[in-house]
Amino acid sequence: MLGYLTRRLFYAGLAIWAVTMISFFIINLPPGDYVTSYVAQLAIQGSIIQADEADNLREFYGLDRPMYVQYAKWMNQILHGNLGFSFEFGLPVNDVIGERLLLTMILAAGTIVFIWLVAIPIGILSAVRQYSIWDHTFTFFGFVGLAVPDFLLALVMMYFAFVMFDFSVGGLFSPEYVTAAWSFGRGVDLAQHMIIPIIILGTAGTASLIRITRANLLDELRKPYVSTARAKGLSETRLILKYPVRLALNPAISMTAYILPFLVSGSIVVSVVLGLPTVGPILLKALVAQDMYLAGAIVFLIGSMTVVGTFLSDLLLVWADPRVQFEGR
Amino acid sequence: MEMNPIEQERSPDIEDFVEDRISVASQRQLIWWRFKRHKVALVATAIVLAFYVIVVFADFLSTSDPSDSEAFRGLMPPQTVKVFDGWKPGLHVCAISGERSKITFQKEYTLDCTEKIPVRLFARGYQYKLFGVIPTDRHLLGMSDDTLRPEDHIYLLGTDKQGRDMYSRLLHGTRISLTIGLFGVGMSIVLGIVLGAISGFYGGLIDNLIQRLVEIVRSIPSIPLYMGIAAAFPSDWSILKIYFAITIIISLFAWTDLARVIRGRFLTMRDEDFVTAAMLSGASQRRIIFRHMLPSFYSHIIAAASLALPFMIIAETTLSFLGLGLRPPAISWGTLLQDAQNVQTIALTPWLMIPAIPVILIILALNFMGDGLRDAADPYSN
Numbered sequence: 001m002l003g004y005l006t007r008r009l010f011y012a013g014l015a016i017w018a019v020t021m022i023s024f025f026i027i028n029l030p031p032g033d034y035v036t037s038y039v040a041q042l043a044i045q046g047s048i049i050q051a052d053e054a055d056n057l058r059e060f061y062g063l064d065r066p067m068y069v070q071y072a073k074w075m076n077q078i079l080h081g082n083l084g085f086s087f088e089f090g091l092p093v094n095d096v097i098g099e100r101l102l103l104t105m106i107l108a109a110g111t112i113v114f115i116w117l118v119a120i121p122i123g124i125l126s127a128v129r130q131y132s133i134w135d136h137t138f139t140f141f142g143f144v145g146l147a148v149p150d151f152l153l154a155l156v157m158m159y160f161a162f163v164m165f166d167f168s169v170g171g172l173f174s175p176e177y178v179t180a181a182w183s184f185g186r187g188v189d190l191a192q193h194m195i196i197p198i199i200i201l202g203t204a205g206t207a208s209l210i211r212i213t214r215a216n217l218l219d220e221l222r223k224p225y226v227s228t229a230r231a232k233g234l235s236e237t238r239l240i241l242k243y244p245v246r247l248a249l250n251p252a253i254s255m256t257a258y259i260l261p262f263l264v265s266g267s268i269v270v271s272v273v274l275g276l277p278t279v280g281p282i283l284l285k286a287l288v289a290q291d292m293y294l295a296g297a298i299v300f301l302i303g304s305m306t307v308v309g310t311f312l313s314d315l316l317l318v319w320a321d322p323r324v325q326f327e328g329r
Numbered sequence: 330m331e332m333n334p335i336e337q338e339r340s341p342d343i344e345d346f347v348e349d350r351i352s353v354a355s356q357r358q359l360i361w362w363r364f365k366r367h368k369v370a371l372v373a374t375a376i377v378l379a380f381y382v383i384v385v386f387a388d389f390l391s392t393s394d395p396s397d398s399e400a401f402r403g404l405m406p407p408q409t410v411k412v413f414d415g416w417k418p419g420l421h422v423c424a425i426s427g428e429r430s431k432i433t434f435q436k437e438y439t440l441d442c443t444e445k446i447p448v449r450l451f452a453r454g455y456q457y458k459l460f461g462v463i464p465t466d467r468h469l470l471g472m473s474d475d476t477l478r479p480e481d482h483i484y485l486l487g488t489d490k491q492g493r494d495m496y497s498r499l500l501h502g503t504r505i506s507l508t509i510g511l512f513g514v515g516m517s518i519v520l521g522i523v524l525g526a527i528s529g530f531y532g533g534l535i536d537n538l539i540q541r542l543v544e545i546v547r548s549i550p551s552i553p554l555y556m557g558i559a560a561a562f563p564s565d566w567s568i569l570k571i572y573f574a575i576t577i578i579i580s581l582f583a584w585t586d587l588a589r590v591i592r593g594r595f596l597t598m599r600d601e602d603f604v605t606a607a608m609l610s611g612a613s614q615r616r617i618i619f620r621h622m623l624p625s626f627y628s629h630i631i632a633a634a635s636l637a638l639p640f641m642i643i644a645e646t647t648l649s650f651l652g653l654g655l656r657p658p659a660i661s662w663g664t665l666l667q668d669a670q671n672v673q674t675i676a677l678t679p680w681l682m683i684p685a686i687p688v689i690l691i692i693l694a695l696n697f698m699g700d701g702l703r704d705a706a707d708p709y710s711n
Contacts, residue, residue: 015545022554029561147692149643151650152685155666159675159682258547265552269647273670283553284651287560299557303549310548 004318012311019303020078024071027296038087078300084293088286093297097279101301103172104271104278106190107197108263108309112256114198115205120252122206123213124245127221138210145207150266153200154273161196172197172276197274201266205259212251220244250321257313261306268302360628363705370701376694380507380687387504388457390469391497392483395660397455398491404678405438405488407495410448410470421445422483448472448483487680489668498660499684505661507691509576510641514634516580517641521587522630526618528588529595536592543585551582552647559653568659575654579644583637590633594626628706636699639692646688662688 035057039049049057058064077084083093126135148156172193177186220226221244229239271280279298286294354362364370383390408422423440452471458464472483486495528539555578562574598604607621642662648654649663650670657664665684668674674681 011541011544014541015548018545019549022549022557026554026557026561029558143693143696144689147639147696148689149647149692151647152666152688155669155675155682155685158672159679162672162676261548261550264550268550268552268556269651272651283556284653287556287653290560295557295560299553302553306550307548 005315008311008314012307015307015310016304019300019307020075021071023296023300023303024074026299027074027292028067028070030290030292083297083300086286086291086294088289088291088294093294096282096294097298097301100277100279100282101305103190103276104264104267104280104302105305107194107201107267107271107276107278108260110194111198111201111205111263111267112260114202115209115259116252116256118202119206119209120213120249123210123248123252124217124240126210126214127217127248128240130218135214142207142210145203148203150200150204151269151273153203154270157196157200158274172278178277197267197270197276200270200274201263204266205263208259209252209255212255213248216248216251217244220247250317253313253317253320257310257317260309260313264302264306356628360705364701367701367704369697370704373694373697373701376690377698380503380691380694383500384504384507385460387500389459389467391494391500392454392468392470392485393494393497394455395493395497395501396658398493402482402484402488402492404490405484405492406440406678407487407680408440408484410483410485421447422485425484446472446483486683487678489665489681495665495680495683498665499687502660502662502665502684503687505572505655505659506642506645506663506688509572509579509645509655509661510638512576513580513641513645514583514638516577517582517584517587517637518630518634520580520584521591521633522623524584525588525591526595526623529592530599530614530618530622532596532599539588540592543588547585551644555579555581555644555648556651556653559648568655571655572659575645575648578648579641582644583640586637587630587633590629591626594629595622598622598625626706628702632699632702632706635695635702638699639695642688642692642695 035054038057039054042049055064074084081094083097085091086093086096089096122138126138129135172190173186174189174193177189180186221240223244226239226244229243230236267278268280268283270276271278272284275281279302283295283298283302286292286298405425408425410422422445424446425438425440428437428439448470449472450469451467453466454468454471456464456466470483470485484494484496486499489495489498524539524543528536558578559575562571566574604617604621607617612621645654645661646663646666649656649661650666652667654663655661662684666682666688669678669681669685
């Protein structure tokens with residue numbers, strides 16, 4: 001148990017380290033550096049910086065040093081909770097991201113709950129009533145759900161919401177709650193606004209989880225122990241829910257770790273289309289404006305949170321199925 | 330009824346016959362027999378082929394130059410094609426005329442079906458080169474030469490904001506979106522085969538390292554990462570340069586899956602007798618990998634690739650849609666859908682959403698085709 005956990009924790013640490021390298025790489029991709037952008041920004045405001053002053057600044061920030069020193073400095077700043085400065089917003093990155101990161105995570109977590117609540121019952125139904133009209137219907141919707149990219153689904157939902165209900169989808173809060181402090185009312189308002197984004201984000205995951213649950217349950221249902229239990233006169237509902245479903249759920253849990261990165265990716269795009277106040281639109285804006293500290297910080301935060309989420313679902317899997325830790329990997 | 334050797338009734342002499350056919354059939358033949366049983370996959374394959382016919386003949390099928398813009402005919406709704414003129418056959422489209430509304434200052438168009446614009450097959454249109462070499466100006470559909478008036482036009486799917494023909498743009502977008510996916514898959518296959526083969530053939534430490542790398546790459550959300558890389562392209566790059574850069578980026582989306590599939594195959598095959606035999610007869614490792622092992626699962630690679638292709642298409646479309654992939658004047662499904670990004674356009678000019686239909690259709694078709702290929706890839710498994 002401990003050995004398995006240490007190994008997973010080590011890989012998670014390794015993955016986060018990889019994420020920091022990638023984020024730093026992205027920060028350094030565009031030509032020019034922090035000071036070039038800073039000087040340009042000051043020039044817009046009307047103050048001119050002399051060339052030697054700019055060099056002083058470079059020295060101060062260590063930009064004249066080799067790459068690995070810069071990386072170490074940047075890492076050091078991050079470990080102290082300072083993510084750098086955003087030129088686009090004229091604010092520290094921490095202030096720009098603030099609540100948006102929390103909303104991004106709430107959205108991802110809500111989507112996972114949605115996927116579970118919808119996909120598992122449907123998966124069970126499809127397997128138990130194999131080749132029934134329900135099974136075919138859900139299989140069809142499953143394929144379509146897998147095939148439609150998130151942003152297209154968002155566009156189509158927007159269109160239908162507008163045409164049929166004259167209702168414009170967008171944002172995560174009603175106007176009166178946008179800047180309000182957290183309260184019960186604000187939470188309810190958020191929950192209401194999250195329904196459509198969650199459906200959009202969760203469709204692909206739901207579709208694949210239905211297929212996985214169905215396939216696994218079908219495998220289990222053919223096993224002799226099911227016939228034995230049936231022969232002993234166990235009621236059908238109890239029989240199915242008590243044994244085969246429990247076994248069929250394990251892949252569902254391990255799949256959560258697998259889809260989390262896709263969910264976060266999807267949430268970025270869907271947020272841009274629907275104008276949700278998550279980190280998505282900010283990331284896009286930062287990238288288009290080449291505001292690289294902000295972009296790098298967002299990639300870093302999203303990446304490491306996904307890794308942590310994946311690690312947590314690994315833990316959940318060990319809890320649900322102790323056999324996993326013994327599989328030598 | 331066609332003889333289907335696998336589903337055949339098992340009467341004694343037919344069985345002998347079937348056995349004979351199966352035992353002499355080549356692997357390709359077996360895969361085809363198996364694939365044929367999957368009717369949905371067959372239909373899907375036909376759809377995929379039709380799309381690639383569009384890729385080859387995009388110019389021939391277009392009705393007007395996709396980049397030919399004219400501000401005064403912006404945002405026109407689609408015109409319908411009619412095959413009959415009253416009772417007698419006569420291909421035509423309804424004329425359309427626009428007037429600026431006094432209230433909204435929007436241009437409003439009305440279809441007028443009493444005025445007909447005759448349309449003919451193989452009509453003359455803009456100049457292009459068929460297959461990139463044969464110069465011609467023939468198009469499948471076009472206005473008849475004799476009735477050509479400057480104000481007449483056919484826009485089967487309407488026009489965009491700049492007055493460019495959506496139908497022709499859609500065909501050209503298909504060309505770019507589908508070829509970029511193919512090149513991307515090609516690159517991921519190379520990457521996947523190299524890493525998967527090393528990993529599965531040698532095993533041990535190097536396998537462990539590569540598998541950890543794959544795991545790490547998979548645990549990082551891809552879209553923000555590749556958005557970051559795509560955003561760093563200099564804005565003065567030519568369309569061709571960006572096209573190849575995007576191809577490389579989207580090939581990064583899928584290599585992990587391919588590498589895993591190929592590694593698994595290598596691992597199971599490493600201990601097969603024919604590999605041992607090749608080793609004992611002194612074949613080099615390269616020869617064993619490329620001559621003996623790889624050919625035995627080409628079909629798996631093809632199936633995995635056709636399942637990876639939809640990912641590539643979605644990736645390109647998404648990046649371009651966000652404005653980080655291909656940029657106008659390049660035409661792809663993503664850049665076309667960029668025009669339909671907000672509620673106003675969707676509500677007022679719904680035909681700008683039409684490019685969503687081929688995206689969904691080809692992704693569905695590729696998925697079904699890939700499923701069928703995957704089932705058929707191992708003809709000895711049943």
